[in-house]
Amino acid sequence: MEYSYVSGAVTVKTVKETKTEGEFHLEGLYPGYGATVGNALRRTLLSSLPGAAISQVKVKGVKHEFSTIPGVMEDVVAVMLNLKQVRFEFHADEPQVLELKVKGKREVTAGDIKDTAFVSVVNKDIHLANITDGKTELEMELTVEKGLGYVSAEARRAERLAVGTILLDCVFSPVRSVRMNIENMRVGEHTDYNRLKFVITTDGSITPSRALRQATHILRDHFDKVSQSLPEDPSASSEQKDSAGSPQAGFVCDECGFTAKSERGLRTHKSKQHS
Secondary structure: OOOHHHHOOOEEEEEEEOOOEEEEEEEEEOOOHHHHHHHHHHHHHHHOOEEEEEEEEEEOOOOOOOOEOOOEOOEHHHHHHHHOOOOEEEOOOOOEEEEEEEEOOEEEEHHHEOOOOOEEEOOOOOEEEEEOOOOOEEEEEEEEEEEEOEEOOHHHOOOOOOOOEEEOOEEOOOEEEEEEEEEEEEEOOEEEEEEEEEEEEEOOOOOHHHHHHHHHHHHHHHHHHHHHHOOOOHHHHHHHHHHHHOOOOOHHHHHOOOOHHHHHHHHHHHHHHHO
């Protein structure tokens, strides 16, 4: 491999993992690459992974978000804030409408939202409201959709909406936090290689290891597109032809483990000898 002196020693260890939190060690990173790789992965984990959230709500008998619901302890604003905390496993391309229908004096939780074949609630114990009157019926239609990052309700005010529809701010990202730490480690005779430690916390709709894998794929795809868009390097192809024709071409790097700088010096010296 052309750049094996940089990436040849890299390994990933899963220290521990639950459904919502995982610790991973990326070991054997070339000196300085702990920060290079770590910052890119952290930003991607926090901003670029798709997730699902409630984007709009209709409550039976309610015309706007500053109303109260007869027989319900919380006002509409408080109920909307609670709904923002509900997380979903989402397996559809288009927005999906879920229903919540409850009656009688009781606590209403996210578990009262009816799952469908495409959408299911992850954190069913989230408190939504308290019904204080035994005759009260609480009915809601919740629109759940897929997206990236954060989208404010204000940014979607221009949409045509039915009367009584309440828009919510959407936090789509399934990753709640990413803690990162870099320390030196030994690789062979070198003591300045990097160990990158990640602690990733998710909302439960995706496992931490899957989130890390998706982040690496996103970065890889971007770098692939950048590489493919660059013009071909004629000198690189001629060097490859020269190396392919020389029986000792691979000896310098592959067998001795010299750095790229040392290899270039040896090749220059060798070419002078043949000239």
